Amino acid sequence: MTNKVSTGRFFEDFTLNEAIQHATPRTITAGDCAIYIALYGARQPLFCSAQFAQSLGHKATPVDDLLAFHIAFGKTVPDISVNAIANLGYADVRFLQAVFVGDTLSTSSQVIGLKQNSNGKSGVVWVHSTATNQRGEPVLSWVRWVMLHKSNLDAPAPITVVPTLPSVVAPENLQLPSYFSAANFDAKATGGQYYWEDYQVGECISHAPGMTINPAEHSMATRLYQNNARLHFDDHMMKTSSFGQRLVYGGVVISICRALSYEGLENAISILAINAGTHANPSFAGDTIYTRTEVLDTWALPERTDVAALQLRMVGIKNMPASDIDNIKTESGYHPNVVLDLDYTVLMPSRGKQ
Amino acid sequence: MTNKVSTGRFFEDFTLNEAIQHATPRTITAGDCAIYIALYGARQPLFCSAQFAQSLGHKATPVDDLLAFHIAFGKTVPDISVNAIANLGYADVRFLQAVFVGDTLSTSSQVIGLKQNSNGKSGVVWVHSTATNQRGEPVLSWVRWVMLHKSNLDAPAPITVVPTLPSVVAPENLQLPSYFSAANFDAKATGGQYYWEDYQVGECISHAPGMTINPAEHSMATRLYQNNARLHFDDHMMKTSSFGQRLVYGGVVISICRALSYEGLENAISILAINAGTHANPSFAGDTIYTRTEVLDTWALPERTDVAALQLRMVGIKNMPASDIDNIKTESGYHPNVVLDLDYTVLMPSRGKQ
């Protein structure tokens, strides 16, 4: 047997400021977009109607923002997190430019933080990742941090650098293409009647329906993103793990919650940013996911009167209707049925739209 | 909690002659068509071979007629049937024009009938729905009727109007594009040896193979159609229903039966109409579907000698080979293994083909 199979990186294999070019450039196709709809039932017309997309100034139907994110993110897994003990969080996720069918995404990362744990056996790595299209234009960027084992316990601890991360992507950093206009936004296409002005800070929306995760669905989704983290696919191995079965990739839960939250947020055009995200508990095939949304803030956008932003908290709950849960967090942490706590920002048309 | 989540319409929310524009315009892509094949194994060459489609005069491969129907139909669910007690039937389903990849379908409905039930607590609504493409041309139209609860029992009963529906879409209402010609129909592409002249009224064809429905398949199909009826997806909720599990969307059963009936109907080019349809019993994941076909009638088509029509009865049967069932209907109704009874009309090449 030879050792041509990479075992992936461990904590001591990362160096501050190091740049990593990830493999597997990927041309996104109409096939990817259709599978995304089949997996989640997404109904945002921006991503499924060329006419609607063109009415907002786009040349064609953009790729669903979360599909682009999952594909871009998946490329980082073999280099960053294939040996992760835990995916601790992400922040500062920016959707910088629309992605279209035919665009080829590549992802690179820079190590922006390192902190060895006090036990000397593991540590936390922060990376800032950027996905670019075939013209080298950045389309997505984000920070995430993961805890990794050390493989060589004798490797010296790096100097501790913990990056300062924004708690939200500030309004001035939210990107809209210059050609974009919601002047012709047509709510008949969304079926929604609520505009930016209709949402109040503190308001909580309980989205009624649930969606059960079938085994083939989370497997197909994760493979579509070319995310090769073994614990999502190898049931033989996972049967002897503490989970006893394959884990659902957290991105699948985000997409399910986003699709379920359509009812009550019909006019949310697209995602502008993810400010923070935590996978509070694991999900497994067979779980039914429910979701609720809390309005955290309402923001005007610089120089725009047609659209504005809502900062939302999307909570994913398993096997329990969203309206039945009282406290997302308890003294000891998250409620055991909470699987996702995501702080994100969406683009909303204003009532004025001009 | 706020009430931004629509609860859907109840019986008293419908008004005779009211027009409803449904949300979610949808551009159909090559991805949708490939998923359709992956879900059902459809082999009609009109929908999977550009060369075959062009040999009949089409500019490109049309979208499978049932895929177009399911997508167009799915748009009506949130407004019409999300609260349905029962989907009672459909009729007068007309395939008016070929749909191509890149076409965007929108659906609108008109209320054509209302009848409150004698218990005062529910009623039946008839709607006539039309799907149009991005040029506003109608591509599909159909009538269906559903039974709905009243939410407000004090709402006055509407005047009863029960529409008169045709028992079949008459030959003069069947549409073929002006460019269409079967003169170059090539049976080597279909593998079939039987033409319109070879089918006899009363003939019954028992299609041998069965197809088992996996949970992910019916879920993915129904989401692909953006049909949001919760009872197909939410296993947590359905476990406490009388069914004890998620229901399979009836359109999935239609597509399985159509695919299974390929063997024996290889030369059936496309569907011209669905005359009537009943989902006789529910289907669940794990059921194996079989099908048989009865030839109800054979029709010449006005001014055509290259093609003609067969009116067929397609019966779907679960967990029992089609050849083993004696009586589709018993005195008390349908045999408990019958899941579909569909009366439809297909286009068949004539032996002469000129």
Added chain:
Amino acid sequence: MTNKVSTGRFFEDFTLNEAIQHATPRTITAGDCAIYIALYGARQPLFCSAQFAQSLGHKATPVDDLLAFHIAFGKTVPDISVNAIANLGYADVRFLQAVFVGDTLSTSSQVIGLKQNSNGKSGVVWVHSTATNQRGEPVLSWVRWVMLHKSNLDAPAPITVVPTLPSVVAPENLQLPSYFSAANFDAKATGGQYYWEDYQVGECISHAPGMTINPAEHSMATRLYQNNARLHFDDHMMKTSSFGQRLVYGGVVISICRALSYEGLENAISILAINAGTHANPSFAGDTIYTRTEVLDTWALPERTDVAALQLRMVGIKNMPASDIDNIKTESGYHPNVVLDLDYTVLMPSRGKQ
């Protein structure tokens, strides 16, 4: 009931040198390619990045070689193997030309061998099959042989003809397009660091991860290929078979092993040939597939210095890590966990690349 449903061919229905044109011409789309990635997690950049494909001289992203093979192969099933007692093997599988999205594949076969079994009740048929694109250019060819029952035991035995098959597709028969060049091969796209010169005859690579087959996945794959062999789909029938459940189509196992073997063979650009293949034991939904690779030979290619070939043995193993198996074959045959033994040839860039 009428007999319009073909029962398929039996042994006595084949004649030496007979040519069979198979049904179902198929235009391959971007949807097919995306589903392939979703089903197997394939990461070869040649098949998922237009930029990478163009860097090697292709006009666009080719269709994954195994996807093209499975689709081309599937067309032969209704005529050749729908009644097979056993699929005994294949050989001389040549990938003659790249297939692109929009190409329409058709397959024809010629009977090249016949041998009635001594029991007089069955026999073996050898066919040479060729898939062509819409310009009539051959893109794939292969030989396979199957054992079939006789339906009419009184049919006379044919003269026995057993074709001579090459043990490998010789280097001079491996096809590369004239425009192809690996001069600009970029290993950052593959993530691999090993070139042709780095692989040694006898070397064995144990690919770590496993992939569990979900029921919907093998069903969807097999239907995508329009392979109608009933034993993959009809669980009601298969429950009373000796297997007790549906069988996984062998092509699914090949694709899983190819995807899993990416790690350690990242720079294997594409498949040039399959020299021999055996499905050693059946696979079922729920099985977890692992794989290992043995380097059988290393070949220069005529007049090429940028690329060369590796002859590999890919062994698929179920429910047991590849590193745990000692002997693929025992005295009595294959180890019961071995599901695939495939001898194939891949294209590898040379370190020099010029």
